[in-house]
Amino acid sequence: MARPDDLYARYMAAHTAWAAHRTNCTNCRTRRPCPAGAQLVERFARLQDAYLQHQRNP
Numbered sequence: 426m427a428r429p430d431d432l433y434a435r436y437m438a439a440h441t442a443w444a445a446h447r448t449n450c451t452n453c454r455t456r457r458p459c460p461a462g463a464q465l466v467e468r469f470a471r472l473q474d475a476y477l478q479h480q481r482n483p
Contacts, residue, residue, distance in 0.1 A: 432472070432475060432476050432479060433476060435472050436469075436472040436473055436475075436476045439465070439468045439469040439472045439473075440469055440473075442465050442468075442469075443462070443465040443466055443468075443469045446461065446462055446465050447462065450462055
């Protein structure tokens with residue numbers, strides 16, 4: 426299992442990547458995510474779920 430610090434870092438990096446993409450992608454800002462944006466959102470959501478689960482059950 427990933428160390429909590431590593432998991433947090435990956436979770437925050439995924440958020441940063443998604444936010445940066447969304448800033449520059451009109452489709453992701455106004456409609457459904459584009460294929461690249463959808464992959465970033467999915468990664469962010471998976472890492473967020475894992476991080477929050479770890480916080481609830483250390």
